[in-house]
Amino acid sequence: MQRLTGVERWRRLADEQRAAGRRIGLVPTMGALHRGHESLVAAARANGDYVLLTIFVNPRQFDRPDDLRAYPRTPEHDRALAADMGVDALVEPALDEMWPAYPDATATTVSVRGVSDALEGAGRPGHFDGVASVVAKLAVITGPCRAYFGEKDFQQLAVVRRLLFDLGFDVTVVGCPIVRDSDGLAISSRNVRLDPSARTRALSLHEALDRAASIEGPAESMRSVMRDVLAAASVEMAYAEVVDPLTLERTGDDETGPRRALVAGVVDGVRLIDNREVYVRGRA
Secondary structure, eight states: OEEEOOHHHHHHHHHHHHHTTOOEEEEEEOSOOOHHHHHHHHHHHHTTOEEEEEEOOOGGGOSSHHHHHHSOOOHHHHHHHHHHHTOSEEEOOOHHHHOTTTTSOOSOOOOOTTTTTSTHHHHSTTHHHHHHHHHHHHHHHHOSEEEEEETTSHHHHHHHHHHHHHHTOSEEEEEEOOOBOTTSOBOOGGGGGOOHHHHHHHHHHHHHHHHHHTOOSOHHHHHHHHHHHHHHTTOEEEEEEEEOTTTOOBOOTTOOEEEEEEEEEEETTEEEEEEEEEEEOOOO
């Protein structure tokens, strides 16, 4: 496995691999690697890609300084795991190369309207501008590639797809299924901050989604049961919503068809998200 830090070396490596006839499989991460990231690498390898995994804790997508400080950083573990996963190149770019003006505001910001406005966008101001900006930069540096993102961050996936389509990047987005622990909790780098009691309460996010999926009725019935499950577990709910899976527009009670249920809540100071497909049946 090659290890790189410089942006220009990263750019040249991607060009060299394409010149040799390989397709780049870009796996963007913020480190604290886990089985969810491993599934993205496995998908890229299954497609025959040259796997280029990036680790960059992007400060521009954190709306609270304390959340940025608390984000887990495990560089030695990550390097060993990346090698074990079969990553071909690990890129750990320096902050001053990615955002030279930081901590001052960067003059250029990429914003994706519509899909970024509600849900996480409403609760975390500026978050998706930070995500869109860094993904645009990753795409510019890497060049033509396939980029792998997990469906756990479902809204992020929608934002990235819209961004890359609208700006015409030669990047194919591959969404990969949520990876869960044996108890059903969606795997996340933030899970390490949960003590056993908090983890038990965090399972209510998955339970809320499963309960919603079991309902044969309108979207509001699903929202109601999700709210009840989270409240019973004393989870500080951020949202419990049912939306169109492409536009993320709120589903009305007269609509019928496949939709996406999404929940977010705070457990002992840790913000967690989860989602799953549901089928709503509108009122006649």
